[in-house]
Amino acid sequence: MRNICMQNNHIIGGEFDVDIQGFRHTKSNNGVLEGVYKYSSGRSALYYILLDVQKRYGIATVYLPDYLCSSVMIAAHKSQMEVVFYNLNDRLEIDAERFPMESEAKVAVLLINYFGLKNLEQQIAFVRSLSKNTIIIEDDVQAFYEFQKKELMADYKFTSLRKTFACPDGGLVKTYNELAIVADGNKFHQYKFAGSILKSLRKPEYYDDDVYLHLFEKGESHIDDEIVMGMSQMSQEIIVKNNFECIAYIRRRNAKQILEGLKSLGVRTVVPVPEEKTPLFIPIWLDDRNKVRKQMFQQQIFCPVHWPLEGMNVQKGVEMAEHEMSIIIDQRYTNKDMDFILNILEIALK
Template identity: 30%
Template sequence: MTHQRIEIGSEFSLDAQHSIPKDDTFLHRLEDFQTMYYRSGRSAIRGVVSQINGRRALIPAYICQSVIEAFEQENYILDFYTINKDFSIDIDDVSRKLTEATDVFFLMHYFGKLQSDDDLQTIHNLCRSCAATIVEDTTHSILTKPRTVGDYCVASLRKWFALPDGGVAYRVSGELNAAPNCVNRSFTNARAAGMFLKGLYLEGLTGGHEVYRDLFAKAEKWMDGDNEAGEMSELSKQFIAGFDVGDAVSKRGENANYLADHINNRFVSPALGTYRAEESPFFYTLYVEKRDGFRSYLNRHHIYCPVHWPIEDQRLFEFATVKYISEHLISIPIDQRYDLVAMEYISRIINQYEEDSTEGLR
């Protein structure tokens, strides 16, 4: 006899049901664009900026380290602009730093909410006046809106559902360079094996979780050292066709707004708050004064939250708001794996934080 285990967050699990074709998928949502599917979002960025063939890029200081590395692997010189605590763009900072020497402006939307229409129009006008190409990262926002003002768009699709590998580059018109063939599939194979093993673990059919966690860690370490900006695997292309986007959008919005209505703890505050019907949240984000202690408390209750993002590049420490976000933000999983019963559990655990987590408050 088996019993299901509870684990909220961390990597997605995989089973054969994920390969059954659906009617509303990323393939359908992007059918009006020219697309090229890559092994990762990082590879998609490299493919695009290599095609642009520029020398200098202006990118947000609040960004994943892999984005910085993707540009630098293509020999770009980087300048950084600041992001405010509400994840809006510091337009004054952009206006000062965007010059005729800028070849690429990298635009990011955060956690499913789009940058404001006014800011997007300003960015569009500034980039046109400087002849800079806008590369729009839609990793967090692709299910809210696949494009706003980007000349090119890029996204990491594997962050949204059970996908061994997968990123995409797309644009409204014009050709995209083909993604190179991948010689080594170690990353894909390790992640696929880990996802299947995690599914078996959660169903109570295998023992400890050490094996699949080790596979995930080794896969990411391998990707960090990889210089091959290759294509998506055929396996992942099958799973993309099996991911029901509409169902995911509905569940994510419902889950995020449940947490917005039910979390009530003086040690946390919402970073973004309630989502509108047309917005698809990536995570539900909170600011916590002593984030690491709070995160450890959630881990002890089997709620696993990523950090978006640890600062690895020393140049980013000069941006005070970015440093604050990196040290105080926590991202609560609200994706399509979970229902309102799970959200009730999460909110209850968070609301009990003061009583049960004295070591995290010191």
């Protein structure tokens, strides 16, 4: 057991809160919105990509991996694309021997950059080797820092801002094609932003957690209905004020500390975590994940699961839904927080 204080006076995990003063006074200092298309969410970004794929290339089928978020399925269904699943191996990469795509097929293939930890170049090359008619979509929803790179090997790539930053909404697309421009911002961001403000002001004597959690949930409930809408002006103002280099440094520092602790605890990560990557989370594999996660909840450490099945019957997804847990390492947290997480994890594993 690490010799540190076992008290935690704040919640670890959940949606981001907002620094109102920082939002007002920080100068805009990055070019994140230059040369991108802006939509309401990650699923909205994918929806508009799939519409363009249909119209531009006459493609009506999209191949999806058998481990994914249900929001990907929502975008596919709302764009009326036929879905074919392909198998992943234990490295969360295309299982080449079982890949169902025929030679020279005219389809779209979605590749997911899981947890921001994958290099997709070889998978892109593999798909292109089978068919030059295939359109490749890179899902960087968990990989903002990979989305930011100038190289565009896929035909389209997209990300979601609210997964990585204190933005209430926003999905971005990069492509050499000309996509639909949506000027009308969504409405759900208002609930998300209001919840973030209340969370930032939270004290037990002020109000219950249910007050701001209700706002988060209300915003979440409207995201699918507003899949055709654009990114809010509020998030456009917030995202350009983020210091990406500083945020990446904190995430990598926290990730390194967690990885060292996991090694000493004998806990393995779902996929390797390269030093040069900036992870969204550290995904770990647990035999009795639900027991461990429940004990961490009791200490106000809210580790998400990627992903709940939500009615999907996907082979790799079923396996991961029972054993994966994501350790939080984002820019809100300190070395002390990482030690606290590791201590509670150690207790929960016993």
